[in-house]
Amino acid sequence: MAVWDDVVGQERVTAQLAAAARDADAVVAAEAAAREAAAGEVAAAAAERTGSQMTHAWLFTGPPGSGRAAAARAFAAALQCVSPDRALGGAPGCGFCDGCHTTLIGTHADVEIVRTDLLSIGVKETRDLVRRASLSPAGGRWQVIVLEDADRLTEGAGNVLLKAVEEPAPRTVWLLCAPSIEDVLPTIRSRCRHLSLRTPPVAAVADVLVRRDGIDPEAADRAARATQGHIDRARRLATDERARARRAAVLKLPLRVDDIVGCLKAAQELIDAAGEDAKQVAEEIDAKETEELRAALGAAAGTGGRLPRGTAGAMKELQDKQKRRATRTQRDSLDLALVDLTAFYRDVLALQMGATVPLANDEVGDGLRRIAGNSTPERTLRRIEAVIACREALERNVAPLLAVEAMTVALRAG
Numbered sequence: 001m002a003v004w005d006d007v008v009g010q011e012r013v014t015a016q017l018a019a020a021a022r023d024a025d026a027v028v029a030a031e032a033a034a035r036e037a038a039a040g041e042v043a044a045a046a047a048e049r050t051g052s053q054m055t056h057a058w059l060f061t062g063p064p065g066s067g068r069a070a071a072a073r074a075f076a077a078a079l080q081c082v083s084p085d086r087a088l089g090g091a092p093g094c095g096f097c098d099g100c101h102t103t104l105i106g107t108h109a110d111v112e113i114v115r116t117d118l119l120s121i122g123v124k125e126t127r128d129l130v131r132r133a134s135l136s137p138a139g140g141r142w143q144v145i146v147l148e149d150a151d152r153l154t155e156g157a158g159n160v161l162l163k164a165v166e167e168p169a170p171r172t173v174w175l176l177c178a179p180s181i182e183d184v185l186p187t188i189r190s191r192c193r194h195l196s197l198r199t200p201p202v203a204a205v206a207d208v209l210v211r212r213d214g215i216d217p218e219a220a221d222r223a224a225r226a227t228q229g230h231i232d233r234a235r236r237l238a239t240d241e242r243a244r245a246r247r248a249a250v251l252k253l254p255l256r257v258d259d260i261v262g263c264l265k266a267a268q269e270l271i272d273a274a275g276e277d278a279k280q281v282a283e284e285i286d287a288k289e290t291e292e293l294r295a296a297l298g299a300a301a302g303t304g305g306r307l308p309r310g311t312a313g314a315m316k317e318l319q320d321k322q323k324r325r326a327t328r329t330q331r332d333s334l335d336l337a338l339v340d341l342t343a344f345y346r347d348v349l350a351l352q353m354g355a356t357v358p359l360a361n362d363e364v365g366d367g368l369r370r371i372a373g374n375s376t377p378e379r380t381l382r383r384i385e386a387v388i389a390c391r392e393a394l395e396r397n398v399a400p401l402l403a404v405e406a407m408t409v410a411l412r413a414g
């Protein structure tokens with residue numbers, strides 16, 4: 001299975017990346033040949049030939065779930081591919097060789113994948129990355145830095161990165177990912193080759209769930225439709241009972257907002273569910289992380305061991321990071337609930353307009369039809385606007401409960 005198989009429904013983008021990987025491979029081969037033949041100039045000139053599809057900085061954009069990070073990872077793997085088939089005219093990115101495999105599982109020495117649970121990426125971390133990027137690749141191919149959340153760079157961090165992107169080391173490649181091109185500083189994006197991913201078609205998502213995750217076709221189709229082409233969410237929905245329960249609760253909300261009491265109660269429940277999500281993530285990660293740091297700092301094993309003098313700062317830093325991650329998880333989870341609600345009302349609108357497209361939420365078809373029958377398309381549009389306004393308020397850091405209450409009250413019948 002070639003590395004591109006993980007990039008779902010993006011044929012145009014993968015064709016461009018495959019061409020770039022082929023040209024990148026030619027650069028490596030030409031330089032190696034040049035060294036051997038000691039005819040440096042001629043071959044090096046060939047390597048730098050015009051019209052090459054390869055460049056040092058790339059920007060992958062696309063809506064959440066379109067798989068921009070997966071595309072960047074696949075490209076990184078293709079750049080590191082050492083399959084012998086390449087000599088026989090095969091394209092780099094076989095998916096099997098050591099270069100591809102270690103990149104995909106995240107252990108390749110020359111591939112740094114940066115993803116953050118935090119709301120922002122600061123100057124200090126970015127400096128470390130830039131230093132890392134300036135190293136020559138240990139494996140002799142490319143030094144690849146994948147920045148999965150380039151939209152979260154602070155302005156200061158962006159300026160640090162800018163210098164590195166402007167004058168990259170000869171074998172360094174930056175792969176930046178962000179939801180949209182507007183999310184990245186103009187100075188940086190103007191120096192990147194931009195690839196725009198689309199929301200993958202429902203059928204392509206369902207297909208990959210069946211093929212790669214072994215999910216049965218019917219469940220895969222349902223999950224792909226419910227999440228409207230968001231690959232990770234579709235997989236989670238198809239495999240995680242808790243995710244299904246939470247989604248079911250969200251989809252009942254429109255039927256419960258009949259009076260003010262119901263509205264306020266529903267708002268509180270949405271907030272609580274998001275808090276539960278954050279707690280679950282914290283339970284899975286925090287304790288292990290804390291224990292690892294304690295061990296690294298030289299504390300005795302187990303929770304009772306005292307920390308050596310002068311290491312409290314590092315522990316405090318970790319606790320702060322965990323707190324920020326909890327906030328972020330809570331927000332993301334709330335945002336997912338709001339995405340589900342938007343999809344619900346979009347289905348209502350489709351019914352009201354007599355559209356014949358398949359509904360995203362046909363498992364709650366009765367509720368959809370009830371609300372469609374009791375209201376007008378204008379009312380539904382105003383409800384969709386209320387959900388969007390709530391997402392925007394959360395984005396601006398309005399207190400979550402206030403924002404959600406304002407929304408549920410606006411969703412009320414009548």
Ligand SMILES: [Zn+2]
Binds near residue numbers: 081096
């Ligand atoms: Zn390979």
